[in-house]
Amino acid sequence: MGITISNNPQRQDFPILSRKISDNVSLVYLDSAATSQKPNQVISAMDAYYRNNNANIHRGIHVLAEEATAEYERAREKIANFIGVKNVKQIVFTKNTTESINLVAYSWGRKNLKTSDHIILTEMEHHSNLVPWYILAEELGFQIDFVPFDREGMLDIDQYQRLLENKPKLVAFTHMSNVFGTINPVGEMVKLAHAAGAVALVDGAQSIPHFPVNVSELNIDFLAFSGHKMCGPTGIGVLYGKIELLDSMPPFLGGGDMIKKVRLGSFKPNEVPYKFEAGTPPIAEVIGLGAAVDYLETIGMKNVFRHEQELTAYGFDGLSKIQGVSVIGPAVDKRGGVLSFVMEGVHPHDVSQVLDQDGVAVRAGHHCAMPLHEKLGIPASTRASLYLYNDKSDLDKLFFAVERVKSIFG
């Protein structure tokens, strides 16, 4: 596909990108790590579903119900295929990454973790991969050990190995940091976890949208990600789990569709993945995510990644050249398309506000990673994050706006 950093034909697929923020100001969207924009292909897939095929799934014997069910299950196959999973029963639909991780905590965790146990998290986790474990630890009393990151924002793998000597039951870490952009060595970390007898959960919220991930090759036990960060709709998340784990787990949410049989006072759970899909699922959203996967595959995830790598290098370079600006996290070859920075003497909220006046949408704050910021000794940072629809001109506008921040607060 003809996707280059200065000429990006994919832009036209995203209607919002032609939006004006005010009279003469166009939108420059650099907030894709928070949520991505959606291409026409995804918006219209959901639109078409509601206009032509909308019905509740799985139990209906009429044309609409059969069509809706077929589309829903077809999307499951697409998503399985997208992450290198053969057995589609290993794909469970949730509402977001957060629910996916909570599902593992409530179902797998409550069954398998005890007071005397250890689990391992890292200091660079998103709150979604911290708080579910804190809640559980409060209930069950196990200990949480944290893998530290170094000055560059890289995980300390030596320390990880030492922590593995505690024989943790679970290791849960992010594939890519949503603040530093660090891409963690998942394959190696999973292998080490398995060698220590731990189950490995990977938070793929920032990786699955941005580069090719083969879950089977990486031998991941649980993987969580969200549709809305990968050109898909809000309201849909995915949990991949190895079949033997999912099979052995008790149900999480109880209700329609997750049962085989219900009596007064007792029930028999359904097979996976339905066991974990209680109630009417986000049907249109699953179909929308299927369309997003089609869209990404047409471009090719390798191309998406290469494009973002080039842009990241350009952005890293440009920001670093501005005096008073420091980009946090590792060198460009170790990171994905996330550029968080601090500016001397200017609070990230003020940076982001001035940028907004130039139409440049970035995020300012702790990006749901307070422990990371606390360790850095900063309350917040400003984050520009990239996706396939960005190009050099977006970053040029960012540089220009950052200069303007300096002139206002200088």
Added chain:
Amino acid sequence: MGITISNNPQRQDFPILSRKISDNVSLVYLDSAATSQKPNQVISAMDAYYRNNNANIHRGIHVLAEEATAEYERAREKIANFIGVKNVKQIVFTKNTTESINLVAYSWGRKNLKTSDHIILTEMEHHSNLVPWYILAEELGFQIDFVPFDREGMLDIDQYQRLLENKPKLVAFTHMSNVFGTINPVGEMVKLAHAAGAVALVDGAQSIPHFPVNVSELNIDFLAFSGHKMCGPTGIGVLYGKIELLDSMPPFLGGGDMIKKVRLGSFKPNEVPYKFEAGTPPIAEVIGLGAAVDYLETIGMKNVFRHEQELTAYGFDGLSKIQGVSVIGPAVDKRGGVLSFVMEGVHPHDVSQVLDQDGVAVRAGHHCAMPLHEKLGIPASTRASLYLYNDKSDLDKLFFAVERVKSIFG
């Protein structure tokens, strides 16, 4: 509004209703109790959101994030207003009715229920209001008592009062049965529950879409319902809870947005409703549900109900006249727009299949109410369910198709 049972201008708002099922067969949608169809107004609200305002909410300092947040919170106000709730903080967004009930079970239930306790459910509950309590009872060991229904499909209120003598902590029941159509006396049942010291949870999945409900007047403690059954999108549900209950409940799902502060190893939960909205919520879906509420309010819920009452009477009458057909559940003045029936000698699956060939979409099975069917001694029933877009001609086609079933299997 000019909504009558033989001339229904609302039909044209629903694009799917002009769909052909096969060459000469138009869709006759009588499966709204499973999920409703969506008007243009709702489909385009979400479409417009993705094309113009899509952003992650609550923490962003850029125009899109502010617009998205404002639309999201505006929808919360609309929904609060729609069910007669003043304090919008009492409206929590979930993914469906099922999650709403599970939230109460996991959070309120695990905190408040003990081995020696009783709770009350009814024999006509949907699995979504049974299984979460079964799961919890297995863990905590409390006892579940069931309010029986009588031959007409009406709850036995005398027996309910006797069961209240056990001083249950919780009473949870459906506002309207999704099989019988029975509308339960919620106001009275809540009052009796309170007098016995119980908290009252109402499953509003079938009531909120179909008639005016004022939660404050009915003095309901918890109310659960789904967007997809009320002209809204899939992937969005609502939990209403009294503020003092919600405030006192521990968090359920942990993650982004539900926290005030996160440290390594500890966290401080956010205020309600955010405490219960972990992770990126179904933003487009919340906005879509807001549009659905606008749509329903334009027609007027009283008009919706009156329309359905007239159609229900017409349908009840027409079906009952067909020899070998028995409609289950109470007389028309005690029910909403749900007509479940059995046909002598023909399995509901076969009924529904033949109907489908005539374009008539109904549901066949246990409708996620196995205990109800077991008590009736039937494995399944066929259910035609109505909504504001139906009219007499839909029911005439149903009658015709049912006659055809008889001629095939006769």
Added chain:
Amino acid sequence: MDDLYREIIIERNRSPLYKGTLEPHDITFEDENPLCGDVIRIDLRIDENDKVTEALFSGHGCAISQASADLLVESIIGKGVDEIKALTKADILDLLGIELGAVRLKCALLSLKVLKAGIYGLNEASDSLVEDA
């Protein structure tokens, strides 16, 4: 006449030719489709060459499940156990002579699932017995 309800389905549902139980039997298995309440039991007698000599089904349910059970049982009499293990979804649809949506497929395949679970001597019938490879 209706495509889905071919004469043979209506006929075999109304007046099955192989309905009943066998006592004694060499193999018996029963399962249900909880979604719709269909129940099928199949009893078999098998000779020393692993061939089915007699077979009957019992139970209740929709026309598709009952007719498919009757037609399946008819088709296996005289067949070897190995031949039965090789039966697939396609064979059932051939017997019925129709195509089916996902929900009805479960009705149609219940008898094959029961038959295979019996032949394999399983404790519980699983959908994977009748899924495509």
Added chain:
Amino acid sequence: MDDLYREIIIERNRSPLYKGTLEPHDITFEDENPLCGDVIRIDLRIDENDKVTEALFSGHGCAISQASADLLVESIIGKGVDEIKALTKADILDLLGIELGAVRLKCALLSLKVLKAGIYGLNEASDSLVEDA
């Protein structure tokens, strides 16, 4: 010049006129906005007629939070406790002379929240102190 960053906001952020602490004080209160790390503490001296005689703020954060604290503190000196209780969101926006989105509003209102929590003698500051009725 930028609408949001009016001269006065930039100026008061850079060189606040009422920054510091009062020892002793009659009232002190501190709170933060965890979302962005803004921290504001306000110290007050109050005379026998319930009038504020001296006031200073301390802390750190974004320009909006710091400037609004400085302007707010300036505006209350000489005012009675009852007048302070009556202050609203609108008063802060008047002082700043700008309009703000939801997130920045929290920055702007932090000082008022702190001030009111102190005046009311609360243990914890709540958003409801500065919400519209």
